[in-house]
Amino acid sequence: MSKTYSIYVDESCHLEHDGFPIMCIGYTKIEYKQYPVIKSAIKEIKLRHKSATEIKWSKLSMSRLPLYKEIIDFFFSSGIEFRCVLVKNKGNLDHETYNRGDHNAFYYKIIYLLLNNKYTNPKDEKYRVILDIKDTRGRQRLSELDKCLINKNEGNSPFKYFQNIRSHENELLQLTDLFIGAIAYKTRKEHEKENASKVKCEVIDYLEKRSGYHLDEGTIPWEHKFNIFDFQISSSK
8 A cells, every 4th residue: 555755845956046156955844744843842842942933044043052962862763764866066057958948847856866766755646745835836846746756657656645834834945944954054165164054064074073063065875764875966067
């Protein structure tokens, strides 16, 4: 009997002209029926630290560092899985040659690579895809993503349900945001700057220790728990 999973997708540095040399799109994945249990467990951790507000990479605070570490510990002891596509050398993108002159076409290619992983997605599984709302194009992007996945899977897509929600409404989206934020920060070498955020550097160090991987490098393709697909764009010149 096939199982249904929920996939919570977030993205960092994904805009074409945002000035960043990288892009990171990732998800956390859980069995659909497990959401109430996992949501409750994460909320309990937050309450234990007297910090019930949203966890967001852009708003980390040193006073909440013990909370972030316990959330990371919980991830590695739970059934949650994480995967991301880390795009490097974004400045080398040649949309005219490879993406019909459209950055959005490239974006959906990356989403396809993110979601269709033969090593971690058995053929008999079905998926619900939940994306963080970024702008007013949310509903249109969901429709385009659905069409893309149907075409790429020759009419038999395992991705059956799509929804936009806001990250403050969902604990798993917040976890995705924390992980891709750490990966993007490390890959952009922000941690090496004189004014680097101490709490962000601490979170990066702890996540690398628990995962056993450097956040700015790829993992083995068949890594189930914490998977990073290192996608490097070569210059076309």
